[in-house]
Amino acid sequence: MTGIALGGGFSHPPEQAARAFRAVLEAVSRPGTIWTVEGAVPPAPLTVAAGTVLLTLADGTAPVHLAGDADCQPVRDWITFHIGAPLVGAEGAMFAVGRWQDLLPLGRFHPGDPDYPDRAATLIVLMNDLTNAGARLTGPGIKDAARLSLPEIAAFQRNAVQFPLGLDFIFTAGDRVAALPRSTKVEGAACM
Amino acid sequence: MTDQAYNFAYLDEQTKRMIRRAILKGLAVPGYQVPFASREMPMPYGWGTGGVQVTAACLTPEDVLKVIDQGADDTTNAVSIRKFFQRTAGVRVTESTGEASVIQTRHRIPEAPLREGQILVYQVPIPEPLRFLEPREAETRKMHELEEYGLMHVKLYEDIARHGEIATSYAYPVKVEGRYVMDPSPIPKFDNPKLGDCPAIQLFGAGREQRIYAVPPYTQVVSLDFDDHPFVASKAPHDCDLCGADESYLDEVIIDDAGGRMFVCSDTDFCAGRQAAGHRGRLSPAEVV
Known part of the structure; x- marks a missing residue:
C-alpha cells in the first residue's frame, strides 16, 4: 500500500459527506442538473466527484465494481483504505465505477428485482465533460424538459423501459456531478 | 451549540450512508417503499423516528430546520425534535416556512407554497397503503409488483356504498407517476393536491416499519377516485x-x-x-x- 492510498479522503467526514450527499440528492431529484462536490482526492482515473460520491455512499456493506482502467492498484488500495467496500464483479455490484465504454454492456449489472426494485446497481460514470446540452430528458423531477450531455441515447432508453427495474446513473466530470435515475425518459436530440 | 459527544446530526456515518442509499433509490422509483435498517432513536416509535433519521441523513451544517406537528411549530413533538437537531447538529432553526431549507412534518403540508431547494420530510406511521386491506407483507409486496391495486378501489367504493361519498379524509391513497400507489402519511386530503408537481423534494420516513419512500419534484401524484365520484380536497x-x-x-x-x-x-x-x-x-x- 502506497502513500497515495492513505491520502485524499475527507478531512471532516460528517460535514463533507453531508454536503456531498445533498448535491447528489439534488442531482438525482432533478435529473439533468449539474452540481459541484468536493472533499475527496482519489487516484486517477477517478474524478474528484466520483471519489466523493463513493466516500459518501459506499462502505463495507456496499460492494463496488471497478471497470476498465478504474480497476488499477492505486484505486483498489484507495477504496480498500477509505471505504472498505468489497471489490466485486459486475453482477454483484451495488456501485460500479468506470468510463462509459468500460461499463458496457449494461446487462451485466443487476437491475433490481420485481418485488425489490431498490436492489438495482448504481453506475458512476467517469466523463471528460458534463454540460446541459444534448439528450432531452423528461420525467419525475424535471419541470418541463432538461438537457444533459449523455454518452449515448439508446442504452438509457432501453433502461427506462424496464421501469420500475433499471439501473441508476451518476455522471461525474472533475468535481461536477449529474444523475439519471431509471425514471427519466431520454430522447435523442441534436446538441443545441 | 452542538453536543460534542455525538456525531454531527446524531447518527453515525455508516447509518447515514445506509439511509442515504435508500433515499436515492426511493427517488429513482417514486412511490416505492425502500426497506432500510431503521435505528433505535432516543425517542419512542410514533414520535417521528423515521422522519428524524431521514432528516439526520439530509442535514448539512448550513441548513435551516423547521419542524411542524399537525401544522404547529409549538407543540411537544415539534419542539423536541427541533431541540434534538439544535443540540446534535447545531443547525439554525426557524418557524418560517419560507426561510427553512429542511422541513420535517407530522401530518401536514405547510400552506405557503414550497420552493426548489427545500426538502419536506414526512413522519410516517404506516407506510403501506394496502396494510389495512391485506395484513401480509409478502402479499402487499406482490400486489405492488403486479400493480394489483383493485382492492384499494374496492375500499373507496365501499366508502361510497356506505356513506354516499368517499369518507376517507386523511392518509388518502395516491398514485405516483401512474405506477405505485402510495400512502401520503396521515395528511388531511386537503393537502393531497400539494403533493403533485411540487418544486420541493418530498421524503417519507417510517421508523418502526423500516421504510423510506420519496416523491421527486415536479412529479405526477394523483389521488385515487372514480369518474362519478371525483376526489375533493375538503x-x-x-x-x-x-x-x-x-x-x-x-x-x-x-x-x-x-x-x-x-x-x-x-x-x-x-x-x-x-x-x-x-x-x-x-x-x-x-x-x-
Whole structure:
C-alpha cells in the first residue's frame, strides 16, 4: 500500500459527506442538473466527484465494481483504505465505477428485482465533460424538459423501459456531478 | 451549540450512508417503499423516528430546520425534535416556512407554497397503503409488483356504498407517476393536491416499519377516485377565527362547556403571518390603540 492510498479522503467526514450527499440528492431529484462536490482526492482515473460520491455512499456493506482502467492498484488500495467496500464483479455490484465504454454492456449489472426494485446497481460514470446540452430528458423531477450531455441515447432508453427495474446513473466530470435515475425518459436530440 | 459527544446530526456515518442509499433509490422509483435498517432513536416509535433519521441523513451544517406537528411549530413533538437537531447538529432553526431549507412534518403540508431547494420530510406511521386491506407483507409486496391495486378501489367504493361519498379524509391513497400507489402519511386530503408537481423534494420516513419512500419534484401524484365520484380536497366550511383565512386547513377547538367552538388555521406560521399583516378573524382580540 502506497502513500497515495492513505491520502485524499475527507478531512471532516460528517460535514463533507453531508454536503456531498445533498448535491447528489439534488442531482438525482432533478435529473439533468449539474452540481459541484468536493472533499475527496482519489487516484486517477477517478474524478474528484466520483471519489466523493463513493466516500459518501459506499462502505463495507456496499460492494463496488471497478471497470476498465478504474480497476488499477492505486484505486483498489484507495477504496480498500477509505471505504472498505468489497471489490466485486459486475453482477454483484451495488456501485460500479468506470468510463462509459468500460461499463458496457449494461446487462451485466443487476437491475433490481420485481418485488425489490431498490436492489438495482448504481453506475458512476467517469466523463471528460458534463454540460446541459444534448439528450432531452423528461420525467419525475424535471419541470418541463432538461438537457444533459449523455454518452449515448439508446442504452438509457432501453433502461427506462424496464421501469420500475433499471439501473441508476451518476455522471461525474472533475468535481461536477449529474444523475439519471431509471425514471427519466431520454430522447435523442441534436446538441443545441 | 452542538453536543460534542455525538456525531454531527446524531447518527453515525455508516447509518447515514445506509439511509442515504435508500433515499436515492426511493427517488429513482417514486412511490416505492425502500426497506432500510431503521435505528433505535432516543425517542419512542410514533414520535417521528423515521422522519428524524431521514432528516439526520439530509442535514448539512448550513441548513435551516423547521419542524411542524399537525401544522404547529409549538407543540411537544415539534419542539423536541427541533431541540434534538439544535443540540446534535447545531443547525439554525426557524418557524418560517419560507426561510427553512429542511422541513420535517407530522401530518401536514405547510400552506405557503414550497420552493426548489427545500426538502419536506414526512413522519410516517404506516407506510403501506394496502396494510389495512391485506395484513401480509409478502402479499402487499406482490400486489405492488403486479400493480394489483383493485382492492384499494374496492375500499373507496365501499366508502361510497356506505356513506354516499368517499369518507376517507386523511392518509388518502395516491398514485405516483401512474405506477405505485402510495400512502401520503396521515395528511388531511386537503393537502393531497400539494403533493403533485411540487418544486420541493418530498421524503417519507417510517421508523418502526423500516421504510423510506420519496416523491421527486415536479412529479405526477394523483389521488385515487372514480369518474362519478371525483376526489375533493375538503376542509371545514369556515374561516379562521384568528386570521380570517378562508383557504387554509382548519383545526376545530372546543372553547367552553356549552358547545362553543372556534376554527383556527392548523398552520401556525401561516396564521401568525396573516395576523401580523393585519388580517383579523371572528374571535381576534380587540385592537389595542
